[in-house]
Amino acid sequence: MVEPDIPYVPEISAKPSLADLLTIESSTSIFYSYARELELSQGLSNKDIRMTLFVPTNKAVMALARKPETMSKLRLRLRTKQYDSYTKTNVERWVSAHIIPEAPIDLEGTHDTLLPGKSITFKPMTKSVKDGGWSRISLEDGIRITGKKEALNGDLYIIDGAISPGSA
Structure with missing residues (x-):
């Protein structure tokens, strides 16, 4: 007996993922451009991983005295491979400081x-x-929270400042 071809039906969700929200939220595109380069960004689309993000606006990131990837003087002293590794670690620390690995949370x-x-x-x-x-x-x-969006896999809070990773 031959089974009839069943057309593929994509999974549909009532809510977007955190990655979807970050894709369409233009006011936070700088943060998302940093986060997309990291392995942890895979969790932003994963419906089984719950996270709470505190995402600084582009304006808040631009106001930082030192951007997460800016180390031009250091680059002159380090080889390219060392510099790339250092910058990736620096960006990962900064992005990770904005993510709580659970959702929802009490504020x-x-x-x-x-x-x-x-x-x-x-x-x-x-x-x-x-x-x-x-x-x-x-x-x-x-730092103030200026907006909130709920996703399938967590909550996204838009903030008017950037969280310092400190010396943790």
Whole structure:
């Protein structure tokens, strides 16, 4: 007995993945361009891996005194291979400092990020806005959450500053 050809039907989800949200969110394209170059970016599309991202706007990244990949003076002293390895590590540390490997999370207290030894501390602000609470919270150094999007595999918070990986 010959089985009839069954057409391929792609899996359809009611919500986009974190990778989908980052692709269409033009205000955070710089962060996503850094993240896409790393192995950890595979988790942004994986429906079985839950993450909470705190993604700085392009404006916040541009305001950084030193961008995650900018090490031009160091490059002069290092061979290209060493420089590439150093920059990749630097970018991976910076991106990892913006990702909490669980979702959803309560925006209170302290949560560990993907960067070992680095956590994000949440502080309530005095302003009260009716939006589910996220706009009444600040992160370290007074970084404010300006938007939230829910994905199939986690939550994406848009922030008006960049989280420092520190010396973790």
